[in-house]
Amino acid sequence: MNINDILSVENLTMRFGGIVAVNNLSFTAERGKITALIGPNGAGKTTVFNCITGFYKPTSGTIKLRHSDGEWRLERLNDFRISKIAKVARTFQNIRLFPGMTALENLMVAQHNTLMRASGFTLLGLFGVPSYRAAEKAAIDLARYWLDQIGLLERADDAAGNLPYGDQRRLEIARAMCTEPALLCLDEPAAGLNARESAALNELLLKIRAEHGTSILLIEHDMSVVMQISDHINVLDYGVKIADGTPQQIRDNPKVIAAYLGADEEEAIAVMEGET
Numbered sequence: 001m002n003i004n005d006i007l008s009v010e011n012l013t014m015r016f017g018g019i020v021a022v023n024n025l026s027f028t029a030e031r032g033k034i035t036a037l038i039g040p041n042g043a044g045k046t047t048v049f050n051c052i053t054g055f056y057k058p059t060s061g062t063i064k065l066r067h068s069d070g071e072w073r074l075e076r077l078n079d080f081r082i083s084k085i086a087k088v089a090r091t092f093q094n095i096r097l098f099p100g101m102t103a104l105e106n107l108m109v110a111q112h113n114t115l116m117r118a119s120g121f122t123l124l125g126l127f128g129v130p131s132y133r134a135a136e137k138a139a140i141d142l143a144r145y146w147l148d149q150i151g152l153l154e155r156a157d158d159a160a161g162n163l164p165y166g167d168q169r170r171l172e173i174a175r176a177m178c179t180e181p182a183l184l185c186l187d188e189p190a191a192g193l194n195a196r197e198s199a200a201l202n203e204l205l206l207k208i209r210a211e212h213g214t215s216i217l218l219i220e221h222d223m224s225v226v227m228q229i230s231d232h233i234n235v236l237d238y239g240v241k242i243a244d245g246t247p248q249q250i251r252d253n254p255k256v257i258a259a260y261l262g263a264d265e266e267e268a269i270a271v272m273e274g275e276t
C-alpha cells in the first residue's frame with residue numbers, strides 16, 4: 001500500500017454460488033482524490049462497494065484502509081464498525097432518504113450516534129445538561145452547513161420527499177458528509193439526473209474534494225460526470241479490471257472502448273464523451 005493511498009483492494013474475489021462477480025481484483029484509491037469504478041452493467045462494481053462497506057464478506061482478498069485515525073482490514077469488520085470507526089460512508093443506487101422527515105432532520109439522523117453518546121444514551125439529554133445541548137447545537141450547525149453547501153438551506157424545513165430529484169440526490173451526499181467520513185463511496189449519484197443537475201453534482205463533489213480533502217470512490221455510468229471530475233479511473237468487465245488510468249487515458253484506450261459497451265467503436269466513443 002502506497003503512502004498516499006487511503007484504500008488498497010488486493011486480490012478481491014466475491015462468488016455467489018457459481019457466479020464470480022469480482023475476480024481477483026486489485027486497485028488503490030489515493031487520499032484526497034476522486035477514484036472512479038466504471039464498467040458495463042453487471043461488471044461487479046456494486047459488489048466491490050458492498051465488500052468495502054461490509055455488506056458482503058468477500059470470498060477472498062484483503063481491503064486495507066488507512067487514514068489519520070488508524071489502519072484497518074475492512075474485510076474483517078462489520079458494516080457498523082466500518083462506518084463508525086473506519087469512517088467509510090456510502091450512498092446507494094436508489095435514494096434512501098426518510099421522505100416524510102425534513103431535509104434538516106435527515107441530516108440530524110445521520111448524527112444520531114454522536115448525539116446518543118452526548119446524551120449519555122438518553123438520560124443527560126432528558127435533563128438537557130449543557131454538554132448535551134452543546135452537542136445538539138454542533139449537530140444542527142453541521143447539518144445547516146451541509147444544507148448551505150448543497151444550496152438547500154432555504155428548504156431545511158421541507159419534507160425531503162417533496163424536494164426535486166436532483167436535490168434529494170445531493171441531500172443524500174450531504175447526509176453522508178455529516179458523518180465526517182474519510183472515504184465517501186457513491187454508487188451512481190448521477191443516476192436519473194438531467195444535465196443541469198449533473199453539473200451541480202460535479203460542482204459539489206469537486207468542492208468536497210477541494211475544501212474537505214475527503215477521498216471519494218465513485219461508481220458512475222454518466223461519463224459527463226466520470227470524465228470531468230475523476231483523478232483516476234478503474235474499468236471493470238466481468239469482475240476483472242481491464243484498464244486503469246486518467247480520464248484521458250481511459251477515453252483513448254481501445255480495450256475500454258471495445259469492452260465497455262460491447263458496441264461498435266463510434267457508438268462507444270460517443271458514450272465515453274458523454275454525448276448520449
Ligand SMILES: Nc1ncnc2c1ncn2[C@@H]1O[C@H](COP(=O)(O)OP(=O)(O)OP(=O)(O)O)[C@@H](O)[C@H]1O
Pocket residue numbers: 016019020021039040041042043044045046047048
Ligand atoms: N447478492 C447476489 N447474489 C447473487 N448474485 C449477485 C448478487 N449481487 C450481485 N450478483 C451478481 O454479481 C454480478 C455483478 O453485479 P453488480 O451489481 O456488482 O454489478 P454492477 O457492475 O454494479 O452492475 P450495475 O452497473 O448494473 O449496477 C452480476 O452478475 C449480479 O447478478
